[in-house]
Amino acid sequence: MSTRANVEDRLSAAFGEPMTSAERSKVEARVARLVDHAPARRRGFGLRLSRSMLLVAAVILMVPLVAAAGVVMLSTEDPYGSGDADAYEAELAAAKAVTPIPPGMAWPSYLDQADDRDASYGTTLGRSMVEINAYCLWLGYWYEAQEAGDAAKVGAAIAALTDARTWDTFTDELTSDQGFRDSIQHNIDAAEAGDAPAVLRELELNCQGAWPPPG
Amino acid sequence: METRPVVSTSADVSNDHEATAARARSDREAFGALYVAHRETVFRYLRARCGSDDDALDLTAVTFERALAAIPRYASRGGGVVAWLLRIARNAVIDQERRRRPLIPQWKAPEHASPDPTPEEASINAEERRTLREHLSQLPPVQRDALAMRYAAGLTASEIGAVIGKSEEATQKLMSRAIARLKEGLS
Numbered sequence: 001m002s003t004r005a006n007v008e009d010r011l012s013a014a015f016g017e018p019m020t021s022a023e024r025s026k027v028e029a030r031v032a033r034l035v036d037h038a039p040a041r042r043r044g045f046g047l048r049l050s051r052s053m054l055l056v057a058a059v060i061l062m063v064p065l066v067a068a069a070g071v072v073m074l075s076t077e078d079p080y081g082s083g084d085a086d087a088y089e090a091e092l093a094a095a096k097a098v099t100p101i102p103p104g105m106a107w108p109s110y111l112d113q114a115d116d117r118d119a120s121y122g123t124t125l126g127r128s129m130v131e132i133n134a135y136c137l138w139l140g141y142w143y144e145a146q147e148a149g150d151a152a153k154v155g156a157a158i159a160a161l162t163d164a165r166t167w168d169t170f171t172d173e174l175t176s177d178q179g180f181r182d183s184i185q186h187n188i189d190a191a192e193a194g195d196a197p198a199v200l201r202e203l204e205l206n207c208q209g210a211w212p213p214p215g
Numbered sequence: 216m217e218t219r220p221v222v223s224t225s226a227d228v229s230n231d232h233e234a235t236a237a238r239a240r241s242d243r244e245a246f247g248a249l250y251v252a253h254r255e256t257v258f259r260y261l262r263a264r265c266g267s268d269d270d271a272l273d274l275t276a277v278t279f280e281r282a283l284a285a286i287p288r289y290a291s292r293g294g295g296v297v298a299w300l301l302r303i304a305r306n307a308v309i310d311q312e313r314r315r316r317p318l319i320p321q322w323k324a325p326e327h328a329s330p331d332p333t334p335e336e337a338s339i340n341a342e343e344r345r346t347l348r349e350h351l352s353q354l355p356p357v358q359r360d361a362l363a364m365r366y367a368a369g370l371t372a373s374e375i376g377a378v379i380g381k382s383e384e385a386t387q388k389l390m391s392r393a394i395a396r397l398k399e400g401l402s
Contacts, residue, residue, distance in 0.1 A: 002401040004394055008366065014343045015263040015367030018255060023272055027258070030276040031250055122310040129313070
């Protein structure tokens with residue numbers, strides 16, 4: 001029978017353990033690299049801003065009322081920057097407008113609106129959601145074409161997936177973790193190598209909301 | 216480099232950290248000192264909050280990467296630099312969960328991603344963490360956050376309140392409810 005003190009002790013013992021030297025080295029290598037190259041990082045931010053400006057420009061063309069109200073805001077409470085549900089939805093719309101998906105396929109409906117109107121959303125989350133789903137749709141398109149022996153469609157999917165390798169969500173250390181990025185790149189490798197079982201495993205494990213398309 | 220074993224909440228140390236944070240806006244060495252002083256706190260919070268130790272390590276790095284980018288805008292708003300860093304860490308976890316959620320409820324790495332458990336995963340403590348994580352994952356996110364900040368990162372109720380946007384009293388009540396629920400689940 002657990003007591004309150006027992007629960008507190010278990011939590012402290014299990015999670016209060018210090019980092020091991022191996023764990024510390026892993027984090028330190030990444031952080032030290034950034035600190036040592038801070039000017040280069042700032043240039044990187046310049047590029048990110050340029051991409052953001054393109055997205056904002058697209059929003060201004062598509063959703064003038066929202067754009068007029070200010071699409072993306074930097075919250076004083078969130079040091080990295082976040083927006084409300086409206087800003088998130090505007091970012092989704094802008095990203096969908098510039099991210100290709102396979103012919104005959106459609107965006108999942110959960111990319112139409114925020115799931116919680118009272119929540120705050122990271123400023124890059126909308127674009128990430130769109131890029132992850134586009135990746136899944138192209139992977140599904142590749143798998144169907146590969147199984148059907150349609151070389152033209154396989155080629156189109158490979159071209160799109162090769163381009164997807166460079167999308168921010170799959171390359172930017174600030175928007176996703178290393179394990180996730182490695183896994184995405186590995187699965188694109190699998191498609192390029194014609195490894196249908198590996199691609200199907202990825203579709204079944206991590207793309208269920210996007211593929212197969214509804215209906 | 217020295218590792219700080221527990222979170223200190225004394226006014227003197229807090230003032231030192233504020234001064235370091237202020238210098239870190241333009242001084243890379245000061246940012247390094249900030250990292251050394253708080254990496255354990257951030258990692259322990261993330262280890263209790265994430266699904267695995269590997270995720271916690273990745274997000275610890277992401278937290279300090281984001282902090283480096285955001286440090287020019289840093290301003291103390293309750294809870295000081297610790298609360299500021301944990302707000303970044305918390306947002307990183309929430310964003311990660313959101314990215315994974317629509318595709319599948321519990322994101323799973325493909326089998327080839329990590330075929331062998333690390334030595335630590337094989338340890339008894341790692342097993343205990345898995346058990347506790349399973350029960351923590353049943354709690355509402357804000358309760359999970361509060362317990363991770365209290366028992367893993369060692370923050371006070373006041374500091375936790377600064378991160379989650381609640382008063383000290385409300386935070387204490389929230390933690391009591393969370394412990395009671397966890398106790399029930401573990402019994």
